[in-house]
Amino acid sequence: MDNKKANINAESDDKGKRPMRRAPKRKVCAFCVEKIEAIDYKDLTKMRRYVTEKGKIVPRRTSGVCAHHQRELATAIKRARIMGLLPFKGE
Numbered sequence: 001m002d003n004k005k006a007n008i009n010a011e012s013d014d015k016g017k018r019p020m021r022r023a024p025k026r027k028v029c030a031f032c033v034e035k036i037e038a039i040d041y042k043d044l045t046k047m048r049r050y051v052t053e054k055g056k057i058v059p060r061r062t063s064g065v066c067a068h069h070q071r072e073l074a075t076a077i078k079r080a081r082i083m084g085l086l087p088f089k090g091e
Ligand SMILES: [Zn+2]
Pocket: 029, 030, 031, 032, 033, 065, 066, 067, 068, 069, 070
């Protein structure tokens, strides 16, 4: 409980000293914009943007993809990996 109080105090102390955190630009799902229903696992050009150079799937909070399309995307990427189109890890 004391710890919580200390945190609140620390936050109020920081006001003014630290520049205000800018609200992040609202990202809108690229797949919703293009009205894409199903993501094709063969469409590497689209999926490349959502895979890091290490082969990881980019999280939703970074890419701004909506929950529905992130699920579709993850499935497509996993299918592409099995087909050997995308790496499981590394490059
Ligand atoms: Zn979407």
